[in-house]
Amino acid sequence: MLGYIGRRILATIPVMAVVGLFVFSLLYFAPGDPAAIIAGDQATPEDVARIRASLGLDRPFLVRFGEWSWQILHGDLGTSIFTNLPVTTMIGQRVQPTVSLMLVTLILAIVVAVPLGVVAAWKAGSLIDRLVMGLAVLGFSVPVFVVGYVLAYVFALELGWLPVQGYTPIEQGLWPWFANLILPAVTLGLVYIALIARVTRATMLDVLSQDYVRTARAKGLAQGPVLFIHALKNAAVPIVTVIGIGIALLIGGAVVTETVFAIPGLGRLTVDAILRRDYPVIQGVVLLFSFVYVLVNLAIDLFYTLLDPRIRY
Amino acid sequence: MDRRTFLKGSAALGLAAPQIAMPAVAQGAKVLRFVPQANLANFDPIWGTQYVVRNAGTLVWDMLYGVDAQLKPQRQMVESEEVSGDQLTWTFRLRPGQTFHDGEPVLAKDVVASLTRWMARDPIGLMIRGIQDDLAAVDDRTFRWRLKKPFPKLLYALGKTNAPMALIMPERIAKTDPFTQITEYVGSGPMTFVRNEWVPGARAVFQKFAGYKPRAEPNSWLAGGKHILVDRVEWVIMPDAATASAALQNGEVDWWENPISDLVPLLRKNANLNVDIADPLGNVGSFRMNHLYPPFDNPKIRQAVMTAMNQEDYMRAIVGDDDSLWKPLPGFFTPGTPLYSEAGGAHVGKGDLKLGQKLLKEAGYKGEPVVCIVAQDQGITKAQGDITADLLKQMGFNVDFVATDWGTTGTRRASKAPPSQGGWNMFHTWHAGADCINPAGYPAVRASGDKAWFGWPNVPPVEAAIAEWFDAADPAAEKAAIDKVNAAACEGVVYVPTGFFLGYQAWRKSVSGIVKGPIPFTWGVSKA
Numbered sequence: 001m002l003g004y005i006g007r008r009i010l011a012t013i014p015v016m017a018v019v020g021l022f023v024f025s026l027l028y029f030a031p032g033d034p035a036a037i038i039a040g041d042q043a044t045p046e047d048v049a050r051i052r053a054s055l056g057l058d059r060p061f062l063v064r065f066g067e068w069s070w071q072i073l074h075g076d077l078g079t080s081i082f083t084n085l086p087v088t089t090m091i092g093q094r095v096q097p098t099v100s101l102m103l104v105t106l107i108l109a110i111v112v113a114v115p116l117g118v119v120a121a122w123k124a125g126s127l128i129d130r131l132v133m134g135l136a137v138l139g140f141s142v143p144v145f146v147v148g149y150v151l152a153y154v155f156a157l158e159l160g161w162l163p164v165q166g167y168t169p170i171e172q173g174l175w176p177w178f179a180n181l182i183l184p185a186v187t188l189g190l191v192y193i194a195l196i197a198r199v200t201r202a203t204m205l206d207v208l209s210q211d212y213v214r215t216a217r218a219k220g221l222a223q224g225p226v227l228f229i230h231a232l233k234n235a236a237v238p239i240v241t242v243i244g245i246g247i248a249l250l251i252g253g254a255v256v257t258e259t260v261f262a263i264p265g266l267g268r269l270t271v272d273a274i275l276r277r278d279y280p281v282i283q284g285v286v287l288l289f290s291f292v293y294v295l296v297n298l299a300i301d302l303f304y305t306l307l308d309p310r311i312r313y
Numbered sequence: 314m315d316r317r318t319f320l321k322g323s324a325a326l327g328l329a330a331p332q333i334a335m336p337a338v339a340q341g342a343k344v345l346r347f348v349p350q351a352n353l354a355n356f357d358p359i360w361g362t363q364y365v366v367r368n369a370g371t372l373v374w375d376m377l378y379g380v381d382a383q384l385k386p387q388r389q390m391v392e393s394e395e396v397s398g399d400q401l402t403w404t405f406r407l408r409p410g411q412t413f414h415d416g417e418p419v420l421a422k423d424v425v426a427s428l429t430r431w432m433a434r435d436p437i438g439l440m441i442r443g444i445q446d447d448l449a450a451v452d453d454r455t456f457r458w459r460l461k462k463p464f465p466k467l468l469y470a471l472g473k474t475n476a477p478m479a480l481i482m483p484e485r486i487a488k489t490d491p492f493t494q495i496t497e498y499v500g501s502g503p504m505t506f507v508r509n510e511w512v513p514g515a516r517a518v519f520q521k522f523a524g525y526k527p528r529a530e531p532n533s534w535l536a537g538g539k540h541i542l543v544d545r546v547e548w549v550i551m552p553d554a555a556t557a558s559a560a561l562q563n564g565e566v567d568w569w570e571n572p573i574s575d576l577v578p579l580l581r582k583n584a585n586l587n588v589d590i591a592d593p594l595g596n597v598g599s600f601r602m603n604h605l606y607p608p609f610d611n612p613k614i615r616q617a618v619m620t621a622m623n624q625e626d627y628m629r630a631i632v633g634d635d636d637s638l639w640k641p642l643p644g645f646f647t648p649g650t651p652l653y654s655e656a657g658g659a660h661v662g663k664g665d666l667k668l669g670q671k672l673l674k675e676a677g678y679k680g681e682p683v684v685c686i687v688a689q690d691q692g693i694t695k696a697q698g699d700i701t702a703d704l705l706k707q708m709g710f711n712v713d714f715v716a717t718d719w720g721t722t723g724t725r726r727a728s729k730a731p732p733s734q735g736g737w738n739m740f741h742t743w744h745a746g747a748d749c750i751n752p753a754g755y756p757a758v759r760a761s762g763d764k765a766w767f768g769w770p771n772v773p774p775v776e777a778a779i780a781e782w783f784d785a786a787d788p789a790a791e792k793a794a795i796d797k798v799n800a801a802a803c804e805g806v807v808y809v810p811t812g813f814f815l816g817y818q819a820w821r822k823s824v825s826g827i828v829k830g831p832i833p834f835t836w837g838v839s840k841a
Binding site: 031032033034036037038039040041042043044045047048050051053054080082083084085090093094149152153156157160163164165166259260261262264268269271272275276277278 | 352354355360361362363434435436475476490492493494496512513514515516549550551552553555556557559560562563565690717718719720721723724725727742744754756757764766
């Protein structure tokens, strides 16, 4: 197992290298010039050229890519063109809000979606099943920003229960931290709940028709243990897989959610950096996201072995 | 690994060692929460000339002079000035007792270094540098500026609101190359910048500077006593207008610099809020044509477009149905300011499509494609671009509509390549009205060919009239010169003004002292 983990971690290196080359090339060839943005409307072309030179943006592709790669190998993601702050500092400022949002969303989604999916499968064809599946369709269909605005209007503006926007670090208190995350997590979690609930239902339907479930029922086991011990455990591999895949959805959805709720997370950092052509920040954040995604996939693979003892690496 | 260890490890990974600085706000401190127009992505007001940087810069760095609400430069850091009889030597004396935020006194050498850096980046500063003989400190509080020819607009240049402003920094910081960003944010202005709480894209924090000595005169825009009446100002960056609106209504922020007009009716209904015009100098909408290439190298074709376009269409696309927010603009200078002129502009923006089509036919348009670049991520440019595309098609132009973002527009508009090879024929933008009150900080109206702003108009009568304005010694001569500029710019179609429009600001009723102006002036603002 340890050997497998080691090999998988080593395998992330070429993946990251390819991602790095791809992102760097894409940004190099994409239109737009941060020097022109910095120089402002009144600048002359000479001013823009001088700023470009001072930022090193006028050097050849290979020189810039080599320098950036060398920095990465030394654990340095570079310095933001605009803020003059190290990219690692900027990412560090934004990690906590995004991780908090994703964790709360993930927990909420699993806690809500898995039981819903199980119940829908158990009561397949019933009103409950239709309600759950209707909810899932709604979750898929309604855009994140619409849900966000509606929730903010009802729970913040009308009822005054929760704040409209912002993020409070957890060190300033558990409730203020959580209060700022409830609406964004529900907003972001809806699509995720829909996805997990549908997959859980489909997988459970398959498992519930298996002979061993019929045997369990025949020997007199109660419905709860049948559903949650016998059936759900055997249905868990696809569910865990979809949870892992869904983390990519969360990263994408976080961009919109962080904007709607003014949460200073990595999603907003990415969008701001793209609009300004802040190359080092874009490259740093994309590399980080790729790395996280690779690690999540690894974790999911390892989790399979806990769920299904037949799987061995 | 057991479950508890796993959970502990996960929590440590995700939540430990947060790097968001904890605000150390004293209990009872008055905190003003302000939503600025944009993100404060950098904080060097000379290196980066965005308005949001300028606005923040006025809190941290002070100026030698500052224009008041009548657009007259008034002494700010300067105690007195003397000008020689030949108008070539200016001697300035600084107010006593001024200190930087690090406790060091403000000295003449700081001023000399700051002005030197500013002149390298500012259009009017470059003009002054071109006629400068010498700029030097005489003693700790005195500096002297010797010029090769008189420059009557010198004090205006030092106190203007246009970015980059002549802000004064310590010499060690001001010696930074003007094309390289500074790394220390130390000024002598009324507030200090709390660097460790700066999260670009999220917030910026300023604290009252106890060592600041405001002038005795009442404040008026950049002039007079800059009394800070709160302990701390927090800029909360909100890219989404609906969120900012909700936050203001919910009392989570106190003051919003630029609510969009769609949300204003909602804000007006809230009894806890005030809504009013933000800046009486407003904005001038514009689209520019590339004078280097067909079809707009032909002045008759430019005239045809200017005649056919209807400013009302543009203004309604930008501000909606609120008629109090816009005015027709038959010229290039800001309405309501002393030099406003309509000379030669009778035909501008009246929407005479038939006449425009007739002029276009007479001008011999050969069906060349018109590459019209429109930034879709800026509401104002997108609205204008859609109107222009429709106008051009109605006129009979062959339109190549290039939908892009502002970052790409910024690069592409600088290209002098032919439109078919990555260049362009037309792009849309807008100018702050404060920049359009005279030609000093208004490169968009210049028509000096290769050296002019994007589009590179070459209209010698415009340049000649601008030179007259710079040399004008009294208001009447200035006005006469500007009338000539306006008429010549309309004739040569330096660019096409699409109208004059205003924007709102909104604040909670617990806040008082907010004034209308080109900058959200924080001095004089208090919170109950």
